[in-house]
Amino acid sequence: MRVRDSLDILVVGGGSFGTALASLLAEIGRRVRLWVRREETAEEINKNHRNSRYFPEQELPRNLRATTDLAGVIRTAPIVLTVIPSRSFRQVASEIGNHIQGDQILVHATKGIEIESFKRMSEILREETCSLKIGVLSGPNLAGEIMARHPAGATVASRYQEVVDRVQAVFRSDRMRVYGGHDVIGTELGGAFKNIIALAAGAVDGMGFGDNTKALLMTRGLSEMARFGVALGADVFTFGGLAGIGDLITTCASPLSRNRRVGMALAKGEKLDDILTRIGQVAEGVPTTVAVHRQAMAIDLDLPIVRAVHATLYEGVPPIEALADLMRLPIGSELASLRYR
Amino acid sequence: MNDRDKERVLIEVEHRVMEEYCRDPRGIEHTIFDTLYEERRRLETEKDRKTARVASAFYDRIQSEAVRSGPERQRELLRELTRSFCQEVAGHFDPRVYALATRAIPPALNALLNTLSPLKLIQSLPNGLSDMGDQIEIQGETEAFKIVAGLGTIVLVSTHQSHLDSILLGFALYRLGLPPFTYGAGLNLFTNKLIGFFMHNLGAYKVDRRKKANLYKDVLKKYAGCSLELGYHNMFFPGGTRSRSGAVEKKLKMGLLGMGLDAYVHNLLAKKEKPDIFVVPCTLNYHLVLEAETLIDDHLKEVGRSRYIIEDDEFSKPKVVLDFIRKLFSLNSRIHFTVSRPLDVFGNQVDDQGRSRDVRGRIIDRTRYVFQNGKPAFDSQRDEEYTRELAGSVIEAFHRDTVLKSTNLVSNVMFRWLQKRNPDVDLYRLLRTGGAAESAPLAETYAGIERTLSVLRRKEDAGHVRLDQTLTKRDPAVILSEALAHLKSFHRRPAMARRGDRLFHFDRNLILYYQNRLAGFGFHEEETVQ
Numbered sequence: 079m080r081v082r083d084s085l086d087i088l089v090v091g092g093g094s095f096g097t098a099l100a101s102l103l104a105e106i107g108r109r110v111r112l113w114v115r116r117e118e119t120a121e122e123i124n125k126n127h128r129n130s131r132y133f134p135e136q137e138l139p140r141n142l143r144a145t146t147d148l149a150g151v152i153r154t155a156p157i158v159l160t161v162i163p164s165r166s167f168r169q170v171a172s173e174i175g176n177h178i179q180g181d182q183i184l185v186h187a188t189k190g191i192e193i194e195s196f197k198r199m200s201e202i203l204r205e206e207t208c209s210l211k212i213g214v215l216s217g218p219n220l221a222g223e224i225m226a227r228h229p230a231g232a233t234v235a236s237r238y239q240e241v242v243d244r245v246q247a248v249f250r251s252d253r254m255r256v257y258g259g260h261d262v263i264g265t266e267l268g269g270a271f272k273n274i275i276a277l278a279a280g281a282v283d284g285m286g287f288g289d290n291t292k293a294l295l296m297t298r299g300l301s302e303m304a305r306f307g308v309a310l311g312a313d314v315f316t317f318g319g320l321a322g323i324g325d326l327i328t329t330c331a332s333p334l335s336r337n338r339r340v341g342m343a344l345a346k347g348e349k350l351d352d353i354l355t356r357i358g359q360v361a362e363g364v365p366t367t368v369a370v371h372r373q374a375m376a377i378d379l380d381l382p383i384v385r386a387v388h389a390t391l392y393e394g395v396p397p398i399e400a401l402a403d404l405m406r407l408p409i410g411s412e413l414a415s416l417r418y419r
Numbered sequence: 420m421n422d423r424d425k426e427r428v429l430i431e432v433e434h435r436v437m438e439e440y441c442r443d444p445r446g447i448e449h450t451i452f453d454t455l456y457e458e459r460r461r462l463e464t465e466k467d468r469k470t471a472r473v474a475s476a477f478y479d480r481i482q483s484e485a486v487r488s489g490p491e492r493q494r495e496l497l498r499e500l501t502r503s504f505c506q507e508v509a510g511h512f513d514p515r516v517y518a519l520a521t522r523a524i525p526p527a528l529n530a531l532l533n534t535l536s537p538l539k540l541i542q543s544l545p546n547g548l549s550d551m552g553d554q555i556e557i558q559g560e561t562e563a564f565k566i567v568a569g570l571g572t573i574v575l576v577s578t579h580q581s582h583l584d585s586i587l588l589g590f591a592l593y594r595l596g597l598p599p600f601t602y603g604a605g606l607n608l609f610t611n612k613l614i615g616f617f618m619h620n621l622g623a624y625k626v627d628r629r630k631k632a633n634l635y636k637d638v639l640k641k642y643a644g645c646s647l648e649l650g651y652h653n654m655f656f657p658g659g660t661r662s663r664s665g666a667v668e669k670k671l672k673m674g675l676l677g678m679g680l681d682a683y684v685h686n687l688l689a690k691k692e693k694p695d696i697f698v699v700p701c702t703l704n705y706h707l708v709l710e711a712e713t714l715i716d717d718h719l720k721e722v723g724r725s726r727y728i729i730e731d732d733e734f735s736k737p738k739v740v741l742d743f744i745r746k747l748f749s750l751n752s753r754i755h756f757t758v759s760r761p762l763d764v765f766g767n768q769v770d771d772q773g774r775s776r777d778v779r780g781r782i783i784d785r786t787r788y789v790f791q792n793g794k795p796a797f798d799s800q801r802d803e804e805y806t807r808e809l810a811g812s813v814i815e816a817f818h819r820d821t822v823l824k825s826t827n828l829v830s831n832v833m834f835r836w837l838q839k840r841n842p843d844v845d846l847y848r849l850l851r852t853g854g855a856a857e858s859a860p861l862a863e864t865y866a867g868i869e870r871t872l873s874v875l876r877r878k879e880d881a882g883h884v885r886l887d888q889t890l891t892k893r894d895p896a897v898i899l900s901e902a903l904a905h906l907k908s909f910h911r912r913p914a915m916a917r918r919g920d921r922l923f924h925f926d927r928n929l930i931l932y933y934q935n936r937l938a939g940f941g942f943h944e945e946e947t948v949q
Binding site: 172175176179181206207208210211238239 | 765767775777785787798800804807
């Protein structure tokens with residue numbers, strides 16, 4: 079039945095996470111293709127089995143092949159998984175939209191929101207393609223650890239059961255547990271929101287406070303994430319899952335997290351612009367803070383930690399004062415604002 | 420629908436319902452008793468005792484047999500129930516009347532309208548029925564509508580405010596040169612013998628909304644679906660009922676709406692030559708709504724609870740209907756019938772060649788949405804989600820093509836003035852008492868009209884809503900006087916009226932009703948109360 083060169087899945091995006099997911103899928107025996115923008119990258123992957131820009135040390139699985147021909151490869155893939163940074167997401171989505179058909183499944187693994195419009199990635203996919211069977215894959219998944227073959231878990235959410243089933247099936251292995259759900263909004267917002275909390279967690283570390291403080295911050299941060307999510311239509315329980323607290327733990331604990339490093343530098347008194355120049359990469363939490371802060375005000379929702387991070391980033395409030403302000407806020411019942419009405 | 424097709428539909432509906440319910444053998448008995456239970460409850464409140472007795476006898480027999488029989492016989496009893504619902508929905512059909520009615524649509528329509536107004540209506544108008552045409556402004560994507568009606572089968576979905584809607588829709592279709600659409604009409608439209616007679620024979624089938632049994636609802640849905648598959652254009656109100664609050668529909672009945680997709684997949688599987696089903700949203704907008712008083716009353720009473728069906732509203736009194744139409748005519752009031760861009764059953768817009776387009780305007784091969792392993796297939800969970808997508812597009816179209824009138828605007832201004840003046844008074848109290856001040860200074864009203872109008876104009880420029888012609892003029896005095904002329908003309912008492920340099924509010928419920936049309940546009944959202 080199958081055409082000889084048909085695939086199980088196409089991964090779009092040869093960054094660190096895209097490469098890691100494609101490698102994992104190749105290693106567990108899936109017929110996978112990796113689409114990359116640059117010809118050199120494709121050639122390096124196909125000839126030398128390396129993506130030296132992101133993983134200079136590691137050899138990629140030999141059965142992982144890359145291509146730059148989106149039109150040619152997209153026809154052969156029943157599942158398309160896009161792993162593209164949020165800032166170039168819309169453009170790549172539009173290219174996918176030139177070729178994808180309505181029976182194909184379109185899933186993304188991008189954590190972020192479009193700043194100007196406050197659109198989630200699945201909303202962008204809906205606008206830029208004809209796809210309806212859209213889903214999101216999210217969870218505590220550091221690319222480096224996946225490349226190092228550490229056991230991991232994630233969650234796939236879609237309103238379409240078929241999407242959930244098919245994505246679970248394609249990842250089924252002893253390397254990765256992919257749980258299923260239907261709450262697309264919550265799954266996407268969790269992945270974006272956690273970066274704001276990571277900034278704050280970095281600042282807490284930078285100020286020299288210990289685990290008590292950080293646990294307080296993460297827990298109350300989770301509460302804000304959930305309140306924000308529920309206000310936008312998410313299911314509160316999603317935030318207790320891998321895409322919520324799971325991802326939050328990883329991001330706030332990992333020394334590799336860029337957002338956390340920005341927070342630490344801020345606490346040491348460095349200026350935001352200098353930090354971003356020095357790090358040289360995008361810290362997704364910085365623009366996300368602006369977007370979430372604006373959106374929360376628009377829907378009249380009070381999120382003290384987001385407010386504090388925003389004040390630190392853009393209003394010149396030193397982190398130590400922002401934290402002190404948080405500690406002085408009136409205290410209510412811990413879960414009151416989260417309970418179902 | 421012709422005789423033979425009607426029979427085909429009935430056989431197919433019965434077959435599909437039976438197939439669905441007999442898939443689980445234990446479900447048969449359950450369905451029988453569930454249906455009997457729901458029907459008995461309904462019969463308790465049935466006013467027509469004779470009908471009730473006949474029905475009760477029938478259900479008693481089914482019940483006594485069902486308790487004594489095994490699965491085989493129960494299956495037949497379920498079939499009997501299904502068939503009785505089918506017969507009732509389809510009504511009695513007389514091909515001679517059909518031939519007559521279709522050949523002579525204008526007279527038939529005249530007859531329809533005349534029954535509302537035994538000759539008096541015609542006599543009261545200088546140019547008879549031709550005035551009716553002048554009164555209804557047909558606008559929007561009418562050409563695309565006509566084109567896709569030739570390319571496939573149409574599901575026309577309309578906003579719903581008044582019982583007059585169905586008659587006006589029929590009239591608009593006639594004016595567009597389209598054949599009558601199959602249409603599920605509420606029982607109360609059949610109580611008038613003559614209207615009912617023509618309703619049946621112009622493709623209307625009977626919907627008894629007091630019947631709550633799932634079996635009955637499935638018969639209705641499948642009746643619509645099967646008629647679509649046979650190529651009969653359908654029309655229905657996806658809101659399910661007239662908007663009680665006065666607002667544009669925000670929630671739609673998914674079951675019926677999903678029949679378009681269901682028919683489409685059936686058509687693809689049957690390899691029909693013209694398998695396409697197109698969904699065409701449209702809106703009807705009036706300055707005044709005939710049943711406004713009872714609707715808003717019902718809305719306020721029943722907010723948050725399951726509503727009862729009003730049988731005895733303004734529409735059941737021909738004299739009131741006549742009076743209403745005559746008033747509208749004398750006020751030179753225009754009714755807007757606006758056709759939106761046709762959609763496919765997945766909610767994508769369809770171009771003038773009948774091709775689906777994505778948000779960016781690229782052509783879509785829509786058959787692929789229902790493909791599984793290279794073939795069309797059903798998937799109930801997937802199809803529900805597709806229908807949700809469609810519902811979203813329909814709701815968007817409803818809002819975009821709503822034509823706001825001076826009555827809506829002025830009511831909104833007055834209502835917000837009342838709320839602002841009485842910040843501590845709750846809604847129900849405010850509606851009842853009117854708060855502290857019984858009138859607003861005219862100057863404030865004018866300023867309010869200008870402010871609101873500027874917001875509405877921006878919405879119109881962005882393509883989010885349409886404005887009636889009076890509103891495109893900039894003179895608040897003209898807008899106010901047009902609104903007041905309407906608001907004082909028909910309802911039992913004027914909603915508001917001008918005395919000297921002040922504007923008095925009398926019927927706050929009506930003010931709320933007419934201003935609610937502005938709800939759902941992201942406009943003064945916090946201040947529009949539904």
